[in-house]
Amino acid sequence: MRTVRKIVHVDMDAFYAAVEQRDEPRLRGRPVAVGGGSERGVVMTASYEARRFGVRSAMPTVHARRLCPELLVVPPRFPAYHEASQAVHEVFRSFTDLVEPLALDEAFLDVTEPKRGPPSATLAARAIKAEIRRATGLTASAGVGNGKFVAKVASGMDKPDGLTVITPERVVAFVAALPIEKFFGVGPRTAERLRGLGVSTGADLLRVDPETLRRSVGKLSEFLVDAAGGIDERPVVPDRRRKSIGAERTFARDLEERAALEAELAAVTETVGRRLVRARLAARTVTLKVRYRDFRVVTRSTTPATPVGSVREVSLWAEALLFTTPRPPGALRLVGVSVSGLFPIAHRVVQPALPFEATPESC
Numbered sequence: 582m583r584t585v586r587k588i589v590h591v592d593m594d595a596f597y598a599a600v601e602q603r604d605e606p607r608l609r610g611r612p613v614a615v616g617g618g619s620e621r622g623v624v625m626t627a628s629y630e631a632r633r634f635g636v637r638s639a640m641p642t643v644h645a646r647r648l649c650p651e652l653l654v655v656p657p658r659f660p661a662y663h664e665a666s667q668a669v670h671e672v673f674r675s676f677t678d679l680v681e682p683l684a685l686d687e688a689f690l691d692v693t694e695p696k697r698g699p700p701s702a703t704l705a706a707r708a709i710k711a712e713i714r715r716a717t718g719l720t721a722s723a724g725v726g727n728g729k730f731v732a733k734v735a736s737g738m739d740k741p742d743g744l745t746v747i748t749p750e751r752v753v754a755f756v757a758a759l760p761i762e763k764f765f766g767v768g769p770r771t772a773e774r775l776r777g778l779g780v781s782t783g784a785d786l787l788r789v790d791p792e793t794l795r796r797s798v799g800k801l802s803e804f805l806v807d808a809a810g811g812i813d814e815r816p817v818v819p820d821r822r823r824k825s826i827g828a829e830r831t832f833a834r835d836l837e838e839r840a841a842l843e844a845e846l847a848a849v850t851e852t853v854g855r856r857l858v859r860a861r862l863a864a865r866t867v868t869l870k871v872r873y874r875d876f877r878v879v880t881r882s883t884t885p886a887t888p889v890g891s892v893r894e895v896s897l898w899a900e901a902l903l904f905t906t907p908r909p910p911g912a913l914r915l916v917g918v919s920v921s922g923l924f925p926i927a928h929r930v931v932q933p934a935l936p937f938e939a940t941p942e943s944c
């Protein structure tokens with residue numbers, strides 16, 4: 582018989598806002614939104630005090646202020662969040678190497694065979710929460726289950742500072758009662774389609790004709806039926822963090838004129854920026870590499886105060902490196918751009934006309 586896996590999902594509570602309240606006493610106990618304060622700003626994370634007024638992630642700040650006139654809007658301080666995140670991930674790794682980060686403040690852990698402590702997911706989750714608090718002064722919520730799906734739903738059930746354990750014998754009943762929207766992979770459109778089939782809970786998934794289900798939602802149906810039966814064997818995939826993302830172009834002819842270089846650089850930064858955005862990563866450092874006609878290679882780097890997370894930002898910094906630092910004259914034969922110091926980013930400020938969607942933080 583296979584042993585039942587023990588999966589913990591840990592999610593920091595109102596992470597950015599909690600870091601701000603920890604570091605700034607005047608924000609404690611008050612409704613706080615971390616995000617853009619300008620007319621087009623967006624709330625990235627709201628403190629629990631602000632959530633009581635209906636303030637939510639990805640909401641325009643203007644709207645949030647209308648809901649909560651005393652809302653304190655503070656700009657994000659990514660270095661502080663990054664530092665707290667590192668401390669949290671160190672705690673995770675002290676319990677298991679099987680850590681799959683989902684965001685700065687969230688991860689799956691497989692603690693079936695923990696590095697320390699008894700092989701009890703409940704005790705591990707409790708210890709992890711306590712150590713996170715000791716290391717960062719922040720609270721986390723945890724969910725325990727036999728798979729990722731159940732663990733993740735469980736961690737959201739008793740926030741903040743919650744610990745919800747779904748024991749193996751309770752999994753099927755737990756999943757049966759879940760509304761379909763809670764299932765992994767089910768967005769609003771899929772939910773609508775499922776409801777059209779009369780499926781609104783986990784229990785309904787086991788009643789509906791599997792073929793009808795497959796025709797309606799495709800491959801996802803396999804996961805849904807398994808999950809509804811309490812089976813979710815998706816492995817916890819440890820962090821195989823990429824060190825950098827880069828691209829370069831060798832020109833058909835050596836280039837010297839600024840306009841031509843700008844065009845080549847734009848193509849390279851577009852490639853790099855898109856990959857960065859698609860991977861849901863942000864970068865600390867942007868590096869430019871040029872090769873001269875005589876094959877000499879020069880690289881220059883910059884680490885901006887704010888991490889780089891969009892095509893436009895990559896291109897701004899790469900251009901700054903190419904055109905504002907003094908460089909020896911002479912035609913170029915290659916230009917390359919890479920970004921490094923990568924970390925996952927789940928929270929993005931939505932700006933119109935940018936090709937990504939915001940992923941609001943779950944509460």
Ligand SMILES: [Mg+2]
Pocket residue numbers: 592593594595596686687942943
């Ligand atoms: Mg969180």
